[in-house]
Structure formats: C-alpha cells, structure tokens
Amino acid sequence: MVTRWTRQLLDEATALTTEKRYRSALGRLLIVLDVYPGLPEAQRLAGELIYIGARTTSEAAPEEQLGPRQLFDTRLNAVFCACEAPGCGVSWVSAHHLLGDHGGGASIRNPMGGRCDVCAVTVCRRHARPAALGLGCPRCGRHLDPVPAPNGRRHSAQTERLNKPLVHVIVLVEGKRPPSPDFMTGLCDSVMPDVFEDSPRITGNCSRKFRGDEGRTEAVFHAGALEPAYLTDDYDLRIHPGRQAGRRGQRWVIAKVFENRPKHMDPDNPAPQH
Numbered sequence: 001m002v003t004r005w006t007r008q009l010l011d012e013a014t015a016l017t018t019e020k021r022y023r024s025a026l027g028r029l030l031i032v033l034d035v036y037p038g039l040p041e042a043q044r045l046a047g048e049l050i051y052i053g054a055r056t057t058s059e060a061a062p063e064e065q066l067g068p069r070q071l072f073d074t075r076l077n078a079v080f081c082a083c084e085a086p087g088c089g090v091s092w093v094s095a096h097h098l099l100g101d102h103g104g105g106a107s108i109r110n111p112m113g114g115r116c117d118v119c120a121v122t123v124c125r126r127h128a129r130p131a132a133l134g135l136g137c138p139r140c141g142r143h144l145d146p147v148p149a150p151n152g153r154r155h156s157a158q159t160e161r162l163n164k165p166l167v168h169v170i171v172l173v174e175g176k177r178p179p180s181p182d183f184m185t186g187l188c189d190s191v192m193p194d195v196f197e198d199s200p201r202i203t204g205n206c207s208r209k210f211r212g213d214e215g216r217t218e219a220v221f222h223a224g225a226l227e228p229a230y231l232t233d234d235y236d237l238r239i240h241p242g243r244q245a246g247r248r249g250q251r252w253v254i255a256k257v258f259e260n261r262p263k264h265m266d267p268d269n270p271a272p273q274h
Contacts, residue, residue, distance in 0.1 A: 003268035022053035114144025214241035215253035
C-alpha cells in the first residue's frame with residue numbers, strides 16, 4: 001500500500017540517492033519496509049540503491065557510505081539474489097530493477113551469477129557452467145539470465161529485526177566465564193547492530209554446557225529470571241543461537257526482547273501491518 005506517508009518516504013529516499021546520501025536514503029526505505037515488508041516499490045528502490053551505492057562508495061561522504069551493517073540488514077533479504085547450490089552462501093544484488101523485466105538480453109560483464117528460466121534455479125558464478133556467452137545453467141546448460149529478479153533466499157549473519165522496540169539483549173556464552181567487553185562489542189557490530197539504534201539494556205552471562213537445543217532453553221530461563229514479564233504477551237522474545245568462526249568456535253546464544261508494540265506506524269493507515 002502506497003499512502004501519503006509512504007510516498008513521502010519513498011520520494012525522500014529517491015532524492016537522497018540522487019545526492020549520493022546512500023545511508024540516509026536506505027534509512028527511509030527501511031522504515032517503509034518495517035511497516036510494509038513486501039511493498040514492491042520499496043523493494044525496487046532498495047535494490048537500485050544498493051546496486052548503485054555499493055559500486056560508487058568513494059563518491060559518497062564516509063557517513064553516507066553503505067557498509068556491512070547496512071547491507072546485511074535482514075529487512076533487505078528480499079531484494080537479494082542468493083545462490084541455491086547446496087552449502088553456498090553467496091548473495092548479490094542484481095541489476096534487474098535498473099533494467100526492468102526484459103533485462104535478460106542485456107550484456108553484463110562478469111556477472112555475479114544468474115538464473116535459468118527453464119530450471120527455475122539461481123546460482124552464483126562459481127556454481128554456474130562456463131558458456132560461450134556469459135554463464136550456463138549447471139543442470140541443463142542453457143544460458144543464464146545475468147540480471148535475475150531477487151529470489152529472497154539470502155541468509156544474513158545478522159539477527160532478525162522486528163518493527164518493535166528492542167528493549168533488552170541477553171547474551172550467553174558456553175563456558176565458565178562471562179563474555180568479555182571485546183566479544184560483546186564484536187557481536188553487537190556483526191550480528192545485532194540494531195542495538196546501536198534502540199539502545200537496549202545488554203546483559204552478558206555464561207552457561208557451563210548448552211543442552212541439545214543450542215542453548216535456547218538456557219536463554220529463555222535467563223530472560224525470565226531477569227524479568228518475569230519478558231515471558232508474557234507484553235514482550236516478544238526471539239532466540240538466536242550461533243558460534244564463533246570454526247567448527248570448534250565458542251557457542252553463544254542471543255535472546256532479543258522486543259516490546260510488543262509497533263516501532264513505526266503509518267499514520268494514514270494505522271491498522272497493524274504484518
């Protein structure tokens with residue numbers, strides 16, 4: 001739905017992109033995507049912005065450049081192409097929105113990947129077959145569309161964001177010692193950068209040994225022990241397990257506590273959006 005409120009934010013994002021104020025433009029679009037996550041025009045503008053902004057970083061002021069914190073925002077997963085080869089985590093933004101639905105005949109030099117319209121599969125350059133012109137489908141060998149539409153299958157390293165105020169983050173690490181300040185800072189920057197926007201309370205603790213559910217039970221227990229209300233309908237508790245790089249990296253689990261009310265609302269359409 002494009003209301004007057006939505007249109008103003010979309011127009012502001014377009015103007016800011018023209019001024020090479022990429023981070024500010026993306027901020028406007030993310031507000032729209034908070035309220036209307038499937039809005040095609042917002043997704044199209046976000047795809048165009050990222051495609052252009054990521055390639056012209058040096059032309060923008062440092063505070064307006066797009067970095068990992070912005071690009072891996074989970075609200076943008078739907079505008080990315082992701083390789084569907086088993087075990088591959090490569091993702092990219094296609095020039096699809098710039099060239100339109102008929103961009104399959106475009107000549108793209110060294111594309112990141114493409115889509116086979118016959119097999120309905122998207123793969124990155126590494127998992128495509130060599131072809132005389134561009135990339136070939138790994139299944140049928142046909143030429144891949146080098147400007148595919150996003151398939152929305154990207155898996156971001158960042159934790160899920162909700163259109164709700166983040167009020168508390170609880171981090172548990174497996175072991176005998178609580179997480180160090182450096183560990184917590186690194187985790188915030190790479191996995192949950194929304195803490196820099198909402199300024200929630202942050203608690204770090206340790207657990208001797210996680211159970212078979214990767215520490216989910218321990219995280220819920222700690223959240224309830226810190227504040228029993230976190231386990232009621234007044235809050236939305238989301239659990240994210242993970243580990244440091246490497247098969248034997250230290251395991252951690254994050255409990256993100258959101259207040260169960262909208263963070264952004266469309267004043268022209270105040271009904272809750274999902």
